[in-house]
Amino acid sequence: MKKKYLLLIIFLYLIPSLEGLTLKVRYADHPDFTRVVIESYTAFSYQIYTTPGKIDVVINGNFTFGIQRKKVHSRILKEFYWEKNGSNTIFKVILKKDRFTIDYFTLINPFRLVLDIKELSSPVIPELEGKGAGGISNLNRGIRYTKTIIIDPGHGGSDRGARGPSGLLEKNVTLAIAKELKSIIERNLPVRVVLTRTEDINISLEDRASIANNQKADMFISIHTNASYRKSAHGSETYFLSLHASDEETRRLAYFENNSDKLEDEIFPENAEDIKLILWDLAQTSYLKQSSQLAETIQNELNYLLGTTNRGIKQAPFKVLSNVAMPAVLIEVAFITNPEEEKKLSSVKFQRQVALAIFRGIINYLKSTEVK
Amino acid sequence: MKRKERILLISLFIIVCILIILIILSLKTEKIKVSREVTQTYFPNIEETTEKREVTIFFPSEEDSLLYPEAREIYLTPSLIQQAKQVILELIKGPENNHLPTLPPTTKLREIFITNDGTAYIDFSKEIYQQHPGGSEAEIISIYAIVNSLTYNFPQIKRVQILIEGLEKETLNGHIDLTKPFSPRFNLIASNKEP
Ligand SMILES: [Zn+2]
Numbered sequence: 001m002k003k004k005y006l007l008l009i010i011f012l013y014l015i016p017s018l019e020g021l022t023l024k025v026r027y028a029d030h031p032d033f034t035r036v037v038i039e040s041y042t043a044f045s046y047q048i049y050t051t052p053g054k055i056d057v058v059i060n061g062n063f064t065f066g067i068q069r070k071k072v073h074s075r076i077l078k079e080f081y082w083e084k085n086g087s088n089t090i091f092k093v094i095l096k097k098d099r100f101t102i103d104y105f106t107l108i109n110p111f112r113l114v115l116d117i118k119e120l121s122s123p124v125i126p127e128l129e130g131k132g133a134g135g136i137s138n139l140n141r142g143i144r145y146t147k148t149i150i151i152d153p154g155h156g157g158s159d160r161g162a163r164g165p166s167g168l169l170e171k172n173v174t175l176a177i178a179k180e181l182k183s184i185i186e187r188n189l190p191v192r193v194v195l196t197r198t199e200d201i202n203i204s205l206e207d208r209a210s211i212a213n214n215q216k217a218d219m220f221i222s223i224h225t226n227a228s229y230r231k232s233a234h235g236s237e238t239y240f241l242s243l244h245a246s247d248e249e250t251r252r253l254a255y256f257e258n259n260s261d262k263l264e265d266e267i268f269p270e271n272a273e274d275i276k277l278i279l280w281d282l283a284q285t286s287y288l289k290q291s292s293q294l295a296e297t298i299q300n301e302l303n304y305l306l307g308t309t310n311r312g313i314k315q316a317p318f319k320v321l322s323n324v325a326m327p328a329v330l331i332e333v334a335f336i337t338n339p340e341e342e343k344k345l346s347s348v349k350f351q352r353q354v355a356l357a358i359f360r361g362i363i364n365y366l367k368s369t370e371v372k
Numbered sequence: 373m374k375r376k377e378r379i380l381l382i383s384l385f386i387i388v389c390i391l392i393i394l395i396i397l398s399l400k401t402e403k404i405k406v407s408r409e410v411t412q413t414y415f416p417n418i419e420e421t422t423e424k425r426e427v428t429i430f431f432p433s434e435e436d437s438l439l440y441p442e443a444r445e446i447y448l449t450p451s452l453i454q455q456a457k458q459v460i461l462e463l464i465k466g467p468e469n470n471h472l473p474t475l476p477p478t479t480k481l482r483e484i485f486i487t488n489d490g491t492a493y494i495d496f497s498k499e500i501y502q503q504h505p506g507g508s509e510a511e512i513i514s515i516y517a518i519v520n521s522l523t524y525n526f527p528q529i530k531r532v533q534i535l536i537e538g539l540e541k542e543t544l545n546g547h548i549d550l551t552k553p554f555s556p557r558f559n560l561i562a563s564n565k566e567p
Contacts, residue, residue, distance in 0.1 A: 155546055162506040162545075170506070205542060224547070227507020229472045230434050239508065316512055319542055319549040330547075332508050 021063050025091075027074060034076045036093060036115040043111040050307050052098035055115065057091040065091065076100065076119050093117075101303045103312060120300055146366060148192045148217040149185060152320065153178035154224035157202030162227035164342035171200065173345045174223045177333065180355035181223075185362070191218075209323035213283070219294065220328035221358065222320055225336040225345055234341055236306055237332045238299040240291035241284045241322055242315035283325040290327035293368065298331060298361030305357040306334065327365075331358065418458055423448040425455075427525045429462050430561065431471035432513045438562040439517055440471050452528060453484050459521050460484070460494060474517040476503030482538065490530035491553050492522055498537050506545035515548055516560050523556040531555050 024039040038057065049056040062084070069081040078094045099120035106113050153174040155161030161170025175197070182193040194215055196208040212220045226237065284291070295313040321328045333354050334341040344350045425448045430439035446458035460481050466473040480497035487493075504510065519532045531553040535541070541550050 159546060162510075205546065224508065226509050227505045228437070228509045229432055229474065229505065229513070230437070230509075232434055233437065233509060237508070316508065316547075317549045317552070317554075318508075318547055319551075320546075322549055330508070335507075335509075337505060337507065 021061075023059075023063050023065050023091075025065060025070075025080060027072060027077060029075045033116045033118040034074055036077070036117065038091065038113040038115075040111045040113075043106075043108070044113075046113060048102070048104060048115075050100075050102060053095045053100075055093040055095070055102060055117070057093070057113070057115070058085075059089045059091060060087070061089065062087065063089040065089075076117055099304055101300045118300070120304055146189075146191050146218045148194060148215050149219045149362070150194050150196065150212040150215060150217045150221065150326075151178045151181055152196040152208050152212075152220065152222040154222060156197050156200055159202055162225060162336050164336040164345070165339050166342060168336060168342050168346050170225045170227075170336055173225050173333070173336065173351070175200070176348070177351045177354050177358075178223050180352050181221075181358055184355050184359045188359070189363075205320045206323060208320055209283070212324050212326065212328075217326055219362070220321070220324045220326055221298075221362075222318075222328070222330040223358075224330060224332050225334060226332035227337045228335060231338065233335045234338045236299070236302040236334055237314055238295040238302065239314050239316055239318060239321075239330045239332070240295045240328065241282070241288065242317055243282070243285065282322045284322050284328060287325070287327050290369070291321075291329055294327050294361070294365045295329045297364040297368065298329060298358055301357040301361040301364070302331070302333070302354070305353055418447060418454055418461075419449045419451075421447045421449055427455075427459055427462075427521075429459060429521045430474075430517045430524070431463075431467040431469075432474050432517070433471045433562070436562070437509055437513065439513065439520060439560050440469075440562050442467060442469055442471065452526060453486060456484050456486070456492060456494075456522055456526060456529065457481060459525060460518065463517060463521055474514050475500060478503055486529060490528060492529045492532045493535055494518060494522075494532060495535040495538055500534075500536060501541070501544040504544055506547075508547045511544050511548045512560075514544065515550075515554060516557050519554040520556050520558065520561065524558070 021042075025036065026039070027034065027036045038059075040063070044063070045060045047058045047060075049058065065080075065082045069079060071079045076095055076097060078096050080091065080093055082089060082091045084090075093115070095117070097119050101118045101120060103116045103118075104114060153171070155171040155174060157171075159171065161174070163169055178195055179198070182195060185191060185193050194211065194217065196211050197203050208222075209220075226233070292313060292315075299313050318330050321330055334345055336342050336345055424445045427444050427446050428441045429444055430441055432438075433440045444459075444462045446455060446462070449455055449458075464475050464477060464479050464481065466477060476499050478499040480499065482495040482497055483493075484495070485493040500514075504514065515534065518534065522529045522532050533540075533553040534550050536550075543550055
């Protein structure tokens with residue numbers, strides 16, 4: 001008798017906490033992407049892993065999701081299911097398509113993990129290995145108007161760039177990838193490819209831009225490998241130019257407006273106009289929109305290649321991009337300061353895969369500009 | 373006669389040698405003196421006031437590529453430049469919590485100027501790029517740790533330009549443009565992350 005009561009008490013005690021551990025899942029198709037939201041009463045930590053056609057959300061802690069397995073009606077989602085793995089709960093998303101990219105972030109009150117999943121178009125030239133002429137028949141106006149592509153292997157000569165923990169030098173990796181990319185493009189597209197350097201020499205940032213401008217090129221792609229104080233930093237990033245001042249000032253004002261009563265008085269003096277917007281008139285300014293599109297198509301392919309997630313396109317005031325009068329991006333292929341990625345970067349196979357991913361990104365960009 | 377001449381020649385030679393040695397020595401000590409003077413100006417004398425204020429300084433973290441705040445106390449000097457110098461010196465000194473450094477610890481702060489329109493010029497020694505790991509992420513984080521730490525604490529400072537050894541330099545290590553002043557980017561601060 002006593003035991004039963006005790007069990008009942010324990011059971012009643014567990015009910016609210018059990019309920020707190022149940023996660024809710026919602027999803028919706030948007031024109032551009034499909035959003036999956038995991039909602040929880042309590043915040044949780046998580047890792048996200050992707051493989052073709054599949055997303056694993058590893059949630060640290062014991063949670064449940066009501067139904068074990070659920071078929072979903074969506075443009076890109078196929079089904080959800082979940083399982084326990086030690087002290088983790090793994091929520092799995094199965095997709096209809098193999099190739100996709102994912103962005104994720106969290107919101108609070110209540111705690112939500114938001115996954116935005118975007119389908120990637122199928123590779124344009126699937127059989128690149130076999131001379132790959134297949135793509136050209138599909139090539140359209142975007143490509144016909146593109147005559148010259150500039151590839152800029154970062155650093156060179158006495159400027160070694162960043163250095164990996166076991167001594168790999170950025171300048172050598174960037175040149176190898178650039179040469180590979182040049183040969184892939186030339187084998188598959190009727191365009192001319194010019195490298196800003198073909199050997200291990202110093203070239204100033206200004207000269208790199210001048211080479212591109214003098215060639216009246218249609219596209220500028222600078223290749224680098226990233227470095228960080230963080231040992232665990234990994235993944236690729238594609239940048240386009242941001243103008244130094246400008247929208248950041250507005251952000252700053254918005255920030256103080258929202259966050260600090262104390263500072264508000266100080267930051268909004270009678271002479272508020274004195275916080276002027278400064279827009280620099282740079283050669284690159286009028287190409288920013290195209291550059292951001294090019295950055296996005298390349299980054300999507302790199303994310304897919306590396307299985308990296310949550311790495312969007314970024315903006316920063318890069319010197320080499322500012323003087324270029326054409327769509328221009330700077331690619332940080334991977335972190336040379338990360339031992340695992342350093343190893344990858346040193347392999348010819350990976351350099352080739354990166355070059356192929358960039359090439360696919362270029363093609364997708366050219367396809368999208370065709371309409372205009 | 374010949375002997376006397378020879379002795380004279382030898383003694384002359386010895387005198388010349390001693391003179392040369394003396395000149396070299398004096399030059400060397402002069403050099404030492406010069407470099408000492410320079411190092412003295414590297415460490416700006418901060419006026420120690422009784423009143424202090426709290427400031428927020430930003431450092432990177434192993435977590436992600438954002439900046440994380442740390443609180444510090446600085447002397448509430450009447451001069452804004454002196455306060456700004458203390459913030460930069462704390463940044464060079466490095467993090468106290470579980471964060472990562474963002475500037476090479478050997479970097480020296482040479483001088484700070486602030487113009488009437490709110491542009492702060494921060495002049496660093498060459499170590500800021502020589503000892504820097506390079507790479508876009510590290511450059512962006514180092515630059516905006518400086519820019520955000522100053523603009524966040526001092527509303528009078530609206531933008532920041534970085535000088536090296538008293539001169540404008542194109543980039544730290546080949547990436548981010550240093551030839552124009554930077555406005556703050558508070559969206560790089562972790563707690564202020566946009567969804
Ligand atoms: Zn680089």
